[in-house]
Amino acid sequence: MVAMNLKAKTMSLMEQREALETEMNDIIARLCQPGGPGISGNLVDQEGFPRSDIDIPAVRADRHRLAELRNNHEDITEKINENLQVLHSAKVARNSSSLVKGEGEGSIQASYNSNSVPSASSPDVLPEDSASTMDVDVFLSVPFAIVDEITDGSPAAEDGLQLGDRIMKFGNVGSGDGLLQRLASEAQSNQGRPVSLVVMRQGSQIILTVTPRSWQGRGLLGCHFQIL
Structure with a gap:
């Protein structure tokens, strides 16, 4: 009990x-x-x-x-x-x-x-x-970040990421210390290559593939992760 x-x-x-x-x-x-x-x-x-x-x-x-x-x-x-x-x-x-x-x-x-x-x-x-x-x-899989900003037409938006998605895994990055730096490094090291992304969306676990890449806006993804 x-x-x-x-x-x-x-x-x-x-x-x-x-x-x-x-x-x-x-x-x-x-x-x-x-x-x-x-x-x-x-x-x-x-x-x-x-x-x-x-x-x-x-x-x-x-x-x-x-x-x-x-x-x-x-x-x-x-x-x-x-x-x-x-x-x-x-x-x-x-x-x-x-x-x-x-x-x-x-x-x-x-x-x-x-x-x-x-x-x-x-x-x-x-x-x-x-x-x-x-x-x-x-x-055992707990989201460690949430997408709190995303720009229309950005790589993240075009690849299916949505505002409010809770990040469970981004490439080789899971929970732990120094997450923002590790996330940025993971995007940089995989520029132009697809990265597996596991998110929790409205209670369901979803697997996406995003490709960090140069575009007309800032960054390689065009979104912001808020660490939980």
């Missing part, structure tokens, strides 16, 4: 995060519509006066709300990752335990360290029966 409770909590957190992302996507779409100021564009004209073509109070409210949502998203993602680590560790422990139980049935010999397995009193321990029914791997 503890295992299923932890899994249910993780799924609930993922649903909460998806709701946050939906609201974030709506705000980003409003800010980045044609003629809009974008996520961080100037709210004043070239002469330093407030822009008359946008609703500045509304833009400021949207940007403030977006910052709040991103903070909440970061907190929830951290909790999800903690749960994933527990679920994954429990799965590894379950596999190790299965090897030990098989010693008497054949010639398989397993070296087993009981200290590596959580004690039964730990609230995060997964009972063997429930652990065997869980597919922990479905949780």
Whole structure:
């Protein structure tokens, strides 16, 4: 039961995060519509006066709300990752335990360290029966970035990337540190060559192929990734 409770909590957190992302996507779409100021564009004209073509109070409210949502998203993602680590560790422990139980049935010999397995009193321990029914791997791929800006006619747009897509993998880049630098390096090193891109879009996992290339705009893709 503890295992299923932890899994249910993780799924609930993922649903909460998806709701946050939906609201974030709506705000980003409003800010980045044609003629809009974008996520961080100037709210004043070239002469330093407030822009008359946008609703500045509304833009400021949207940007403030977006910052709040991103903070909440970061907190929830951290909790999800903690749960994933527990679920994954429990799965590894379950596999190790299965090897030990098989010693008497054949010639398989397993070296087993009981200290590596959580004690039964730990609230995060997964009972063997429930652990065997869980597919922990479905949780292990977590989006690490979101497309918050994309230019019409850019390589990214032409190759099928959409505003709000959550990036799960870009070429050889997955989660980790220094993501922006690694993403830029991956695009640079694959200029003119197709790169596999895995995204989460409206709850579905989609595999795309994008080709970083020179075009009339900036960069090789013409989009911006916001790290989650």
